[in-house]
Amino acid sequence: MATAEMLDLPPAPVVPRPRTLVVGTALGCAAVAGFFAALISIYVGQRQQTLGAGETWIPSGTIELTPGVFMWFTSLLSIVWMQWAIYAIARDIRKHAFVALSLVAIFGISMINQTAYYFVDMDFPVDTNAASTLLYTIVGSHMVLMIVVVVAAVFVGLRTLAGNYSSRNTDGLVSVALIWYLMVAIYTAIWYIIYVTK
Amino acid sequence: MTTIEAPTETHEAISPDASTPDADDGLLSLLTTTDHKMLGMMYVRLSMLFGVAILGIGAVVGIERSQPDSIDLFGSVDQFFQAWTAYRVGLVFLVVVPLFLGLATAIVPLQVGSPAIAFPRAAALGFWCWTLGAGIVLAGFAIDGGVGTPFDRSDSEAVALTLAALVLTVIGLGLSTVCVVTTVIALRPEGMYLDRVPVFAWSMVIAGVTWLVAFGVFIGNLVLAYVDLRGRAPVLYGQEQNIFGQIQWMFAAPQVLAFAIPAFGIAGDAIATSTNQRQPRYGVLLGGIGALGVLTFGAWAQRAFQPSNQNLTENGVYVAQGILTALAMLVILGGFASAIVGSIRNIGRPNAWFIGAVAGLLMVTIAGDANVLRVIEPLDLIDTSAETSVMNYALIGALIAGVAGVYYWAPKFLGRKLSGGVGSLAMLGLLGGTIALALPDLISGFLGEGQPEFVLLGYEPESSVESLNVIAMIGAFVVAGAFALAFLDMLAASARSSEVDLADDPWGGQTLEWATTSPPPLGNFAAPVATVRSPQPLLDDEAPATDDGTEAN
Incomplete structure (x- = not known):
């Protein structure tokens, strides 16, 4: 009886969400973008100056290109999984969203692993010259942030599975996606400016 | 009627019947509070305390500058440089920015009719990060650290500590900024479109976005220096003589002018209240402040x-x-001037906060104009004492406006009015002191006085510059004294018992913070905020507004 009465009720009104988390995350992303833009700009300026003076910047053979290319493709592919998570939660398919976020986290872990491999493989001590200091600062900062974002992706994935997010409230997923896309964009800049053109 | 859905974490604790926690509730409530009014009040008190110390350091630096060949207060050029940089770093990150953020944390949610600040726990974390970082920054300077010295004679471990603490300080300020800006963007009531946001809240959005990007760049500079400095001989960025050069852009125009943007917001709200009129051409005012946000972004102009x-x-x-x-500032100033001239009869005997708001506005605008002289190449004022002049005009002008904001909004976050007489004296002292402090440095710049290099290179200033430096020193002492007076007035007011009969709107304000009790209850408003129909919702009952914010008849 009670169930029948409940079914007769009109649908609940859509609650307008202020999207505070998304706005706050976007503002945080602006600061992170400023951080990396500054460091990469200093890298480019210093490189121009050093090469212009006829000095060595990064010795040839220091950075292998292959791991960087794989990392870049890995990061590009992770965008697809992240977008899948957004797509799934917009349709209330929580399990798919969780699986997609888990894949994103695994891709992130593999990127961290590849960066760690670079650090071991490069044989380029941090106090060699300005290039080494900048390289380790930029790549190291990116790796630290990537660890934070992977943890955030796992956390949001678990909350999604637990039912905290749905098509009526996608803020957590959209926020993680926003940071993730920024991390991929920064990695693209690192890959081209540091790993490819050195 | 409007309903506002705040995030669960902010909404569940809100009860209109609950009272604002007070310091009497004990230390635990201070440490754990997420009430934005309480956090704002703590920000304001601590930043003003730091302000007394930092302005005192500035006055001592002024003594040294007045007679560099005969006075030796610091013992070495390096220690002089540490004090000189402590004044700059402290004025921005320990005084001006946190004072504005404290006011904004307390007042902006009220202005936009929100029951709480966005991310209240992040706001508390931001405050405590700033407090811890600021304390360590001061300790870093005190133990022979700081942000490097010209002759590489400070303790490199202490320098590393200062840099790390500065990162923590800026992260704390950044977190608070995100909370304030998000509150304005996401938690407004129905009808309060962005062009109807109160001027102070709008100025905090513009300043906040500019600050956040600049903070990111600044942290990049600091982390690079720290990585290079820590644990081994630095290669380039961590070498002590190079550190301050990398972050100097933060304390020079145009970036330093960005820290003064909220001064326009405080002036806008204070002038409108004082004149008891709707601000004419409201959209132009908001546009002018928005333009300042873009034009004062100066991170790109660093030497690196x-x-x-x-x-x-x-x-x-x-x-x-x-x-x-400078043009944008003059346009805004012109708008305010026309509002004041058009309603001069309504002002009567000006309040302390009105004097302070106008004085701060004038000083910041002069900073913008003096910067035009600085950037014109034939005058050759870059790297002269004119840089210090522009910085002092901007930052101390902003400080005056901040103190005016404290006097204006004290009923809301202290639950008490501050003394009008003491306030007026403090404002006039700050105004006179700022002119005496900053104007001589501008003139000295034309006479060729450099930045602190004049001490480093054993430069003996001309007698005219020496006289100007003496005036600047007197100005520095007047500023420090007047600021300390305002701080003591606030402490004295805090020590008094609450004014039980304090009116909700003692000044005749026009924005939503004056629609609730003084101090507001936890949850800010006893009832949901009505649909907003103009930038001055409290005047709408008296005279309906048209879409452009002017009165209909």
Whole structure:
């Protein structure tokens, strides 16, 4: 009886969400973008100056290109999984969203692993010259942030599975996606400016 | 009627019947509070305490500068440099920015009719990060650290500590900024479109976005220096003589003018209240402040980004930025002036906060104008004491406006009015002191006085410059004294018992913070905020507004 009465009720009104988390995350992303833009700009300026003076910047053979290319493709592919998570939660398919976020986290872990491999493989001590200091600062900062974002992706994935997010409230997923896309964009800049053109 | 859905974490604890926690509730409530009014009050008190110390350091630096060849207060050039940089770093990150953020944390949610600040726990974390970081920054300077010295004679471990603490300080300020800006963008009530947001809240959005990007760049500079400095001989960025040069852009125009943007917001709200009129051409005012946000972004103008040996005055963008900033400031000032002149009869005997708001506005606008002189190449004022002049006009002008904001909004976050007489004296002292402090440095710049290099190179200033430096020193003492007076007035008011009969709107304000009790209850408003129909919702019952914010009849 009670169930029948409940079914007769009109649908609940859509609650307008202020999207505070998304706005706050976007503002945080602006600061992170400023951080990396500054460091990469200093890298480019210093490189121009050093090469212009006829000095060595990064010795040839220091950075292998292959791991960087794989990392870049890995990061590009992770965008697809992240977008899948957004797509799934917009349709209330929580399990798919969780699986997609888990894949994103695994891709992130593999990127961290590849960066760690670079650090071991490069044989380029941090106090060699300005290039080494900048390289380790930029790549190291990116790796630290990537660890934070992977943890955030796992956390949001678990909350999604637990039912905290749905098509009526996608803020957590959209926020993680926003940071993730920024991390991929920064990695693209690192890959081209540091790993490819050195 | 409007309903506002705040995030669960902010909404569940809100009860209109609950009272605002008070310091009497004990230390635990201070440490664990997420009430934005309480956090704002703690920000304001601590930043003003730091302000007394930092302005005192500035006055001592002024003594040394007045007679560099005969006075030796610091013992070495390096220690003088540490004090000189402590004044700059402290004024921005320990005083001006946190004072504005404290006011904004307390007042902006009320202005936009929100029951709480966005991310209240992050706001608390931001405050405590700032407090811890600021304390360690001061300790770093005190134990022979700081942000490097010209002759590499400070303790490198202490320098590393200072840099790390500065990162923590800026992260704390950044977190608070995100909370304030998000509150304005996401938690407004129905009808309060962005062009109807109160001027102070709008100025915090514009300033906040500019600050956040600049903070990111600044942290990049600091982390790079720290990585290079820590644990081994630095290669380049961590070498002590190079550190301050990398972050100097933060304390020079145009970036330093960005820290003064909220001064326009405080002036806007204070002038409108004092004149008891709707601000004419409200959209132009908001647009002008928005333009300042773009024009004062100065992170790009740091030397690390410039091709070697290029003078900034040869950069067309830099020069245009300086000129357009001054123009935008003059447009805003003109709008305020027309509002004051048009309603001069309504003002009567001006309140302390009105004097302070106008004085701060004038000083910041002069900073913008003095910067035009600085960026014009033939005058050759880059790297002269004119840089210090522009900085002092901007930052102390902003400080005056901040103190005016404390006097204006004290009923809301202290639950008490401050003394009008003491306030007026403090405002006039700050105004006179700022002129005496900053104007001589501008003139000295024309006479060729450099930045602290005049001490480093054993430069003996001309007698006219020496006289100007003495005036600047007196100005520094007056500023420190007047600021300390305002601080003591606030402490004395806090020590008094609450004014039980304090009116909700003792000044005749026009924005939503004056629609609730003084101090407001936890949850800010006893009832949901009604649909907003103009930028001055409290005047709407008296005279309906048209879409452009002017009165209909």
